[in-house]
Amino acid sequence: MRTAHFAVRTCFRVLKRLLIIALAVFNVLLFSGCSILLTSLGRMDDDEKPFDYLNDCFLRDFAVIVSAVKNEQYDDAISLSWIKSADADGGYVDFYCGGSGFGSQTNYTGFFFTPDDDPLAMWRKSGPDLTSCFVETKDGWEYREHDHNPGGDNVFIVKKLAPCYYYYYLHY
Known part of the structure; x- marks a missing residue:
C-alpha cells in the first residue's frame, strides 16, 4: 500500500514539473515574438485582409x-x-x-x-x-x-x- 502511495506521489511530482516546464516554454515563445507565428497558424487577424x-x-x-x-x-x-x-x-x-x-x-x-x-x-x-x-x-x-x-x-x-x-x- 505504501509503495502504491509513493508511486502516485512521484507521478504527480513528475507531472507537476512537466507542466511547469511546458508553461515556461510557452511564456518564452509568447514573449519572444513567436506568438505571432503561433496565432497565425490558427487564424488570420481580423485587420489583416487577404x-x-x-x-x-x-x-x-x-x-x-x-x-x-x-x-x-x-x-x-x-x-x-x-x-x-x-x-x-x-x-x-x-x-x-x-x-x-x-x-x-x-x-x-x-x-x-x-x-x-x-x-x-x-x-x-x-x-x-x-x-x-x-x-x-x-x-x-x-x-x-x-x-x-x-x-x-x-x-x-x-x-x-x-x-x-x-x-x-x-x-x-
Whole structure:
C-alpha cells in the first residue's frame, strides 16, 4: 500500500514539473515574438485582409469606390466596414484596409487607384523609387527586400483588381 502511495506521489511530482516546464516554454515563445507565428497558424487577424477577401469586397462595393474617386469625396468609401481610411496625396488614392503586428512583423493591406493604371504608382510617387526592384509574377508584382539587401525582410505584393485599381500587401 505504501509503495502504491509513493508511486502516485512521484507521478504527480513528475507531472507537476512537466507542466511547469511546458508553461515556461510557452511564456518564452509568447514573449519572444513567436506568438505571432503561433496565432497565425490558427487564424488570420481580423485587420489583416487577404487578397480574396478584399477582392470580394471591392467587387461588391465597386460603384461606391468609383464614385468616391470620381468626386474626390471619400466619406462614403470610408464608411464601408472594410475600408479604414483614404489618402489622395501623391498622384494616387490609397484606400487603407487594415494592418496588424509589431516591429518586424507588421503587415498592411489595402488597395489604391491610379489614373494612369500604374501598378507601382505607390512606390513611384512616394518615398524611394523601388520600382526597378519589383518582379512581375503570374499574379501581379512583388518586391522582396532580401533579394537586394541580404538583411532585409520587407515584402510588397501588388495585384490588379480592375483597370486603375490595385490591391497591396506590405510586410515590414
